[in-house]
Amino acid sequence: MQTVNIAGMTVPQTAALAPMAGVADTAYRQLCREMGAVMCVSEMISAKGLCYQSKGSAELCRITEQERPMGLQLFGSEPEFLARAAELLMPYKPDWIDLNMGCPVHKVVQTGAGSALMRTPELAAECVQAVVQHCDVPVTVKMRIGFDAEHINAVSFAKCMESAGAAALTVHGRTKSMLYSGKADWEIIRQVREAVQIPVIGNGDVSGAESCRAMYAQTGVALVAIGRASYGNPWVFREIACAAEGLPYTPPTPQERMETMLRHIRMILEYSDKPPALAIREARKQTSWYMAGSRNAAAFRSACFSLSSYEEAETLAGEYLKANEIGGLPVAEIGGAARPPIPPSAGE
Ligand SMILES: Cc1cc2nc3c(=O)[nH]c(=O)nc-3n(C[C@H](O)[C@H](O)[C@H](O)COP(=O)(O)O)c2cc1C
Known part of the structure; x- marks a missing residue:
């Protein structure tokens, strides 16, 4: 099976589990890893919450051995808090730290975090630099293609994140305004992949082996990440792994x-x-x-x-x-x- 190196980890080039707050918790991630998801990421964790010792935030940092390779994802917009939070994550031994720059939820966006960072690339770059300087694991970024249809800046934003020290990027092919509606734009994911040297993980609307193959073919991404198609269907990862090895796939009874x-x-x-x-x-x-x-x-x-x-x-x-x-x-x-x-x- 073909492998790929993402932020220092060599994994089969099949599919990873995308982070999903309120869904992809420890149990969910373990099941998906068992069924063939090649890596996974925690639910998003508030940098400020961690710094202020919120119990809920600390619980989200737990990593079981079965989930590795696994990243912990932080959200926030203040470099000082993100830097401190990155230090606080170290005892949990994440394989990497992912920074959330794609969350469209109002409560997050109004603080300048999540997808709002796509409107402030300089601040986003400072956030990446701050985390890179305060942790000893690779730092990756999860982003969208832009804030809205009038501001599709994925290519320049991705280059900016690469210059700031990001080791890999996950690109969800939607704008913040689209939330989860419409169709993910894989063409822009392809443009990002061509514009940067670091690995790009493509994300959005992959629902099985066929669409996974299509995303690789259309975008040339290093890896694909799957979110919603794994709802009640962790077998989606087995289906993709079977297809990659040319093996027949039998759906679960x-x-x-x-x-x-x-x-x-x-x-x-x-x-x-x-x-x-x-x-x-x-x-x-x-x-x-x-x-x-x-x-x-x-x-x-x-x-x-x-x-x-x-x-x-x-x-x-x-x-x-x-x-x-x-x-x-x-x-x-x-x-x-x-x-x-x-x-x-x-x-x-
Ligand atoms: C319920 C839910 C929670 C999500 N939580 C997060 C999150 O915590 N961090 C993040 O970066 N993306 C989060 N996402 C976005 C997914 O990681 C992914 O980018 C999006 O669902 C598109 O991929 P899909 O078409 O494969 O579902 C969430 C998505 C859903 C549906």
């Missing part, structure tokens, strides 16, 4: 999906610092994704949003499989009264 879903819940319970009742509530969203696209998916999804214990999840999985085996009972009744789904938490 409903049985395998359920077993993995249950294992995912057990892992969430194991790694969560919250009481089990709360952790299960937070696991509902993840659980509900596992049957997307299958028969009776909507009913299954609804039932997931009323789960309040691991045992209930086991019962739901058993009932679902049984119902489908015998040709589809009124699955809306599975797992008790179906409540309307809670919308997944937003945020980058």
Whole structure:
């Protein structure tokens, strides 16, 4: 299998897991790594939160051996805080530090952090320099193609980040204004890749082996990163690895999906610092994704949003499989009264 070197790490040239706040936590990252994601990044961590010893921020820094190679991602817009935060990250031994310059969430952007940094390249460069000087691991940047359609500055911004000391760049092919709508612009990702010497990781709208191959072909990126296509589908990484090796890929059976879903819940319970009742509530969203696209998916999804214990999840999985085996009972009744789904938490 072809390999690639990203920020000092040699990995197969297949696909990495993109960072996703509120989704790609320890359990999620471990599962994706197991299924073939070649590297992963933490949820974004507030530099100020770390400096002010916020418990939540410190919890996000945990790295398990199974997740490596793994980066810790910081967001912030003040070089002094980022520098101090980078020092505070060192005891967690990240393989690299990633700086978030793509987050479109208002709460973050209004502080000048996340995608707002794409409007202030000089400040963004100072942020990179400050972190480079205060840590002993490579520093990478995750960016978008610009702030809005009138300000697409990915190429000049990428060069600026490279000059400031970034070891690699991940480019999500959307502007901040697009949030997650429209289509990621892979042509601009290609232009960035051509303009810099450091490795570029392409990101946006890769959903499986076919689109992954297309992104490599169209952009020439060193690596591809996948976010949303891994929702309830960590197998997407196996699919891509199989394609890269010319091996046939067999999608998971409903049985395998359920077993993995249950294992995912057990892992969430194991790694969560919250009481089990709360952790299960937070696991509902993840659980509900596992049957997307299958028969009776909507009913299954609804039932997931009323789960309040691991045992209930086991019962739901058993009932679902049984119902489908015998040709589809009124699955809306599975797992008790179906409540309307809670919308997944937003945020980058
Ligand atoms: C729920 C959610 C949370 C996200 N959180 C982060 C984050 O913490 N840091 C970051 O750099 N990007 C974050 N992103 C952006 C993703 O890493 C990725 O750039 C984006 O989803 C596009 O890739 P995709 O089309 O493969 O999903 C988030 C995206 C989603 C959907």
